[in-house]
Amino acid sequence: MTISNREDKSTAGRVHTGPCKPAVAMFLVWCAFSFVTTTTLASIPDDSLSAADEQCLKCHSFERLATTLGNGETLSLHVPGDVFAKSVHNWIGCESCHQEIDLGTHSRSTNKKTYANKRERSIALAKTCYQCHEDKSHQYEGSIHASLVESGNLAAPVCTDCHGSHTVKPKAAYETLTGAPCKNCHENIFAVYLESMHGQARSKLGHIEAPVCSDCHRAHDVNVASVEDRLKDACLGCHEDTKRAHKEWLPNAGLHLQAVSCAACHAPAARRRVDLLLYDSVAQRPVSENEIAPRLGDLPGPRESSKDGLDAKELWNLVRGINREGTAAEVTLRGRMEVVTGEQAHQMAWKSKALRDCESCHRDGAEPFQNVTVSLIRADGKRVSYGAEKEVLSSALSMNSVGGFYALGGTRIKLLDILLLLAVVAGASVPIVHLTMRKLLRKDK
């Protein structure tokens, strides 16, 4: 054995140092190339199905094949074979996902797992996807969609709601205007998006770099657009030069980019509001309903309008009360100018139409400051807004509670206006009165 090895090594040495080295090397490269291409091509799915899958389709190709669920709903068991054959999953076959099925007893009703309803079945079967798509499943679990599913929201999507069960297409198919599954639920928003400059750039001008839904909101770890900076970061991800471009003409550009959402200026037709998000400045995250449960009674009830909402004193008491609960949290109100609805947030206009005049906001009675909400995060991750009176932005009582949000002119404190008036009147009066006294008393003298 030892001798043989020694001989092999010596032979190998000769091959590498001999005169026919290039030819042998080329041969080895060709072999390697052939192996790689053959194995790769073999793994690319074609439109054919395995014999086992064809066996399943013998029954499941019948369109009327169905079963009744616990709540009486009829669940179609029909699988269009040609569609499945064209899906990206055709090569893994039926059994990979339907592992619980025992072919020997499959046709007997006693072997069938029953679900209460279609929704329960979809949620349960979605776990099957996790076996292969672990990374995507982790992303999904942290999304607003997963939170809504967990909270019992029947409209929130699981894997199959977006990808279908037997019609899963390649990733690229979802990155087109026609393939975006988001429009199934967010139809109104999608319609607005199509009319926006992003939608127009994509659909009419052929700019394939213009974003579709998942470019901004992400495909699986979809989060509440208005809660964190992720959406703004998505804007800045493409519009990299934004900060410098704004600094050229906008004083305090950095602050504006923090306190004003992109849509507030770039969707000029949208209605705007100021949202005061309850924010834990110690934990650096928005406050959730659970954290201030004892204080929820102080809130007037979720609403979008500011009518009969919290006044400045109530807001002050609310913030003071939360901070007094003895927690380590230090709750403040983080103000941000936003558009009123999600649909309006998608009305992005061309740059030339964006608001650029300071006077749109920095004046008394400016439109964005007429609508004020106070918001926090619900257990399911969604933001819930409570109405507040517009005066909370201009009251001296808001000095602490709304300390982090201030717009020159637009949210100026009225008490200071009165003080200024008094100062001017007093300043002008002193010389007049003093001069008059000097004249009068000297005359008397």
Added chain:
Amino acid sequence: MQKLYIHPLPVRVWHWINASSVIALILTGLQIRYVGLIDVMSMRLAVTVHNWIGFLLLGNFFLWLCFYLFSDKITIYHPELNPKKYYRDSIRQARFYGWGIFRGAPNPHHMTPYKKFNALQSVSYQIIMLIVIPTQIVTGILLWDVERFSGIVALLGGVRIVDTVHVLILIFFAFFLFIHVYLATLGHTATAHIKAMFTGYEEIEDQDAEDSKPGERDDNKDKDKQIRMPIGGPPSPLHIH
């Protein structure tokens, strides 16, 4: 009547830059705050002008600070470290402005180059120059670039509090300007002090110039005498300090 060289050139330069800057800052500040009510210029222009003049005021403040730190004229702000006398002089001065002046009583304060301010002016200007103006400059710089100074702004309680302090000082200056200008007319003629702030020379009554109350010690009396001159005579170069 004698002329006393009271206001050295650096002080006059500082004063007029300061005066015009403060007025411009008040006007542009009002434009920024009251867009819609006042529309003399666009807000963006007002902010730009306000920022530039703010930095001019900052530089000018250091002109003032350096002049007084490195010259013996610093005594005008606190000529005698005698709180009792300071208090007594303040009361006497207040009584003069509040009553004596109506009856034609003489000003109890006798201006000299090293004792330019009366007790009330001295304390007022110390508060203004050492507390009010620096606070206004600091809050102005914070508001100029809130993002850059976001840590300090947050430490102070947020942009609303910083802005409120800035506006409160604006309100103070809006009041003070009336009083300051009015007091400047209380010389032997209405324009005497204002002219003096251009020429440097205050016109002092002969009696006042020589007057020094018995028992009052004035360490700078000898220095003061050196720079008195009769009206019409040229100042010696040595006197211009």
